[in-house]
Amino acid sequence: MTEVLSKPAAASPDAAAADDAAATADAAAREHAAWRSARERDLRTPHGWLTPAALLWPTATPARLPGLPGEWWVEDRALYTRPASGDTATLVGEHVEPDGPTSVVVGEGRSRILGTFLPQGRAAGVEHEVAVEVVLRTGRYAVRPRDPEAATRAGFDGVPAFDHDPAWVLDVPVRWYDEPDAVTVGAAQPRLVHHVEVFGEVDVAHAGTVTTLALTGSATEPTLLFTDESDEVAPWRVLHVRVPALVPGTTADAADGPAPGTLRLDLNRALNLPYAFTRFGTCPAPLAGNHLPFAVTAGEKAPR
Template sequence: MLRWRHCVTIGLAMLLVACGVTSDSQDPAARADAARLDVVFSAQTRVWQDKRRAELVSPDGWLSLIGLHRIELKSHFIGSGQAAGIRLSMGPEKLGLLQSDDGAYWFTPERGVVVTLDDVPVRGRVRLLSDADASPSALGFDAGKGALSIIERGGVAFVRARHEDARTRTRFTGLEYWPTARDWQVDATFEPASAGATLPIANILGMIEDMPTPGTVTFERDGSRYALQALQGGDDTLFLIFADRTSGHGSYSAGRYLDAPLPDDEGRLRLDFNRAYNPPCAFTAFATCPLPPAGNRLDLAVSAGEKAYRPPPPPTLE
């Protein structure tokens, strides 16, 4: 009997070793270290989530958008009144006259309406710069609560309108996330693209633009290899637009965004999918979000990061 028990003990020990479970993994100190790492990582992720929310709900954040109006004529009267060619949902009934010619834009405020250009009060006709210029103009109204700007997408110009009192901002319901998990931090490698390489990127309006790509990020998950074609982000980031098996099934249907650090000299970097976030068009109908390129649709359920937004119910009619 003792010999039989001894054999069983040896067999169980061999099985535990084969499965990667050793006495070290049961060490209280190791468990405590892992728990501390989880706490620190969760705290760091929470800081990022709080910053993300603050930027979203800021007075000039994406939630403040109230309109996106295509500039189709040489002249458009702008205002909230019924006679306006570009009709705002908020603001003065008559705001002023927008004129355009060969990619140049001018604005003349309505008599008696207080308007600012980059926070400086204006009285007469002023030149407006678009986001294709180095320093885009911001035309303020409603005592600074509202703002107009010119954006260009795919060779088409639009007036974008914001207002601090936008319903999407004042009725914001908050962000939801999958539970933070360190195993959704994955090591990746970067493969640079050839000089001048571009990607065709469609936006939510159906326009397609060829955008420069610095290269491709590859990583492994559960024994499978995946690749994401990158766009240039900020000074120290790559910008990844991806869809996955959760798109439309827990996360935003059109995909999500992820900012990744630039690779080191050996092409190594780390992706943290806990910081995947929704594009602006998940919150407003007035954004022009770029969508995932064809190669960035992962056959993988990325159950990490930001979940689909639940907007507030529409206002009731009294």
Template sequence: MTNDTVSATAVDPRLDFEVAWWEWHRRHEEVRADPHGILAVTGLHWLTSVPQRFPDVPGEWHTGDDGPVVALDDGELLVIDGRQVHGRHEFGPIAERAGVTVGIDGGVLEVARRGGHDILRPRRPEHSLRLGYRGTPTYPPDQRWVLSGRFVPFDSPRPTTVGAAVEGLTHVYDAPGQVEFAVDGVPLRLTAFNGTAPGSLSVLFIDTTSGVTTYPANRSLAVGTPDEQGRVTLDFNRATNLPCAYTDFATCPLPPAENRLPVAVEAGEQIPYELPAGDSAGRS
């Protein structure tokens, strides 16, 4: 093989694109199937002002303005920041979409706040959903679905209320603006929320594949920080399922009504092999 051939192979943009996508997909699956990841969640418990016990969680729990409180009986304990905790423990107020993870026998316990409610979610590595996970099917990576877009900011962030995977629950997000783009000449736009990294964006959407080849309720796409002209890249090959595609114990947000795309986004993750028990979506 000549040096010219080696050089041409090393910079093949199609090969680089596919290699990068497969590496991203592998890492994403690893996080999903982590011993204490979303596939390990075994329950969802809603805390109230009335003390109550749950069969898979130590202690008696209640919550109020001062946040979750647990009272542990003799022989019960939690591990918080590496320290064994007995008796009564006050967690303090938990911010919306935040939470803490503590150790319990056989796993961990997420103490969190979602949609204005304090919740508990135990996670155990031996959960059958995690042990039987076969991976998530996807569309083959295709550079056709790497699209250029433009972020158009609102004059000020708009509080946007959306539904949730749990009936009766709502989430409120500040939407900083919208992302404009086109698919096969069709102009489209998506309301964007703030992403995980400062300045980045996240969009929730459904399209005409939803409920056919992709999960019906939602998919999520991370979008990098817009440049000075507002330009962004939307790589729909990296459109992912949210936890509610895998478990009934998720509180995922649904897309805003305007984020229902009238096109088939044949890219990214598809319907999982095993849907949650409460989901009746079909497969193609």
């Protein structure tokens, strides 16, 4: 007798679609996990955002600043430093004059690392050197030492975050401005402000309501600073929005991105700003009205 082999039943279209959706979700979750690992590696770097140990404000009179070598002062819209008698450490760097004075100028809202020094009693190596960051905020110079041995870095065990949820990946309408609007916002430190530009706005629909949020940063690298109703998150967070670079001759849909006239907001990637990790951040606050009137249970939670 000849044995007849039956063919396996073909999967139904609904089952195949479900399998494809599951595979897509798994791939997105793996990609998100890799992105989160990279984010935490970046935070752990020796002079990353876990290491600011103070925010010091020099005056017009040359004087020492707590924990730093040399004397520091402000003159003619520049910050100056020079070695001082009794120094037990030496500030070194490409632009540091060994015998002083060294001058440094940064733009409003900007910062730069001037140099590093090795505190007395520490072993040599970048893991022990303190980096000296110079910032200009609201017309005033400040010095922010970044210490790899800061308690915030030594005790860091990761950033708590919500589980990846594809429901928080939103394609939203965007309106780009012909010319950016210059606005002034608050900051994480009292008596400071930031001057930012608004390049456009997006409409976020949720539970029958639509909220319009302003985009700052730049037209090519927009950022969304926002607050929401979750009680598990920092007072405000930031989302860096990717503007897809399309292959010539294709549409946004063909490039597996949002449709024309929209931006994709992956709120799973909502981040804490530096101010959430230490008391010495000077981060800009969101524009008034950049508030989502519901809990965004996605992205990073408030640090422990």
